[in-house]
Structures are given as C-alpha cells and as structure tokens.
Amino acid sequence: MAITIHVDIVSAESAIYSGLAEMVFAPAEQGEVGIGGRHAPFIAKMRPGEVRVKVSATETLPFFVSGGILEVQPHIVTVLADTAVRARDIDEAAALEAKRAAEEALADRSGKIDYAKAQAQLAHAMQQLRTLEKYRRS
Known part of the structure; x- marks a missing residue:
C-alpha cells in the first residue's frame, strides 16, 4: 500500500476537493512540483496551470488553478487557489x-x-x- 497524503483544494468561492492521494503535482512559480506522503514542509506561490491529484495507480483527478499558494506539510497538502475548477467543469x-x-x-x-x-x-x-x-x- 502506498503512503498517502491528505489534499485540500480550496478557492475563494468554495472547497473544491478534499481527500487522500498518493501524489499531488502542482504548478509552482519555479516549476512543477510533485508531492508525496511525508514530504518536507514548504510554501510556494503557484502560477496558473493544472493541479493533478493521483488518487491511485489508475485514477488521477485534474484541476485548473489560476494561481495561489501551495502549502505542504508531511501529511497534508493545501492548495489555496485564487480560482479553482475541476477540469471537467471548465x-x-x-x-x-x-x-x-x-x-x-x-x-x-x-x-x-x-x-x-x-x-x-x-x-x-x-x-x-x-x-x-x-x-x-x-
């Protein structure tokens, strides 16, 4: 079983996603970052782009964020987006x-x-x- 991390994606309007994931990929200003369970803590500014939440080996959920802040703790990732929307809802x-x-x-x-x-x-x-x-x- 893979080590999981809790992911919260929120925008100014509402909470978009909350759940467990194996990996999270996000568009930080310095380049795309990949975050797994027990990742070192950091905070980064995000640019517009795609946040991918890898729920399992066969399921990845894509989201669009217009920018914002990415906060990473060893067991939780929080995406505080200016605007966030599920890819299917664009x-x-x-x-x-x-x-x-x-x-x-x-x-x-x-x-x-x-x-x-x-x-x-x-x-x-x-x-x-x-x-x-x-x-x-x-």
Missing part, C-alpha cells in the same frame, strides 16, 4: 473568448491597454484550455 467557450480578447488586446498597439494584464489573461486562458485538452485525452 467552460471552453468562455476560455476561448478570453483567449481571443487577450490576443486582440495584445495586438492593439495604441498604448491604451495594460499589456501585462492582457498577457496574464492570455496565459490564464491558455492554461485552462490545455488543462481541458489533457482531461479530454485521458
């Missing part, structure tokens, strides 16, 4: 529209937009679409 039409709007804003060279904000919105939409695509392939 609104593809909204993500495509956000991507289109961000690309349009970045193409505007008039100087009337906040390019950093538009780039962040584009990254957010692209990560949502990647998470949804990976979920559909599995």
Whole structure:
C-alpha cells in the first residue's frame, strides 16, 4: 500500500476537493512540483496551470488553478487557489473568448491597454484550455 497524503483544494468561492492521494503535482512559480506522503514542509506561490491529484495507480483527478499558494506539510497538502475548477467543469467557450480578447488586446498597439494584464489573461486562458485538452485525452 502506498503512503498517502491528505489534499485540500480550496478557492475563494468554495472547497473544491478534499481527500487522500498518493501524489499531488502542482504548478509552482519555479516549476512543477510533485508531492508525496511525508514530504518536507514548504510554501510556494503557484502560477496558473493544472493541479493533478493521483488518487491511485489508475485514477488521477485534474484541476485548473489560476494561481495561489501551495502549502505542504508531511501529511497534508493545501492548495489555496485564487480560482479553482475541476477540469471537467471548465467552460471552453468562455476560455476561448478570453483567449481571443487577450490576443486582440495584445495586438492593439495604441498604448491604451495594460499589456501585462492582457498577457496574464492570455496565459490564464491558455492554461485552462490545455488543462481541458489533457482531461479530454485521458
């Protein structure tokens, strides 16, 4: 039997997931991290991307997070996300529209937009679409 770790994924709106897992993979700012039971404690800032909760050898649950904080203790992982959603619940039409709007804003060279904000919105939409695509392939 594999050593498990308790995982909580919460957003500002609600608790998204709570349960045991063999591994958790999360998009930390410095790169993706993998966390198993009895991991050394740490706290990291997360970038937009996919959090994968490996429940068993045959089941992995994908979630999209827009950023936030990852807290790791030896027996518990807490994902405090700005926004979190199960991959199956991602609104593809909204993500495509956000991507289109961000690309349009970045193409505007008039100087009337906040390019950093538009780039962040584009990254957010692209990560949502990647998470949804990976979920559909599995």
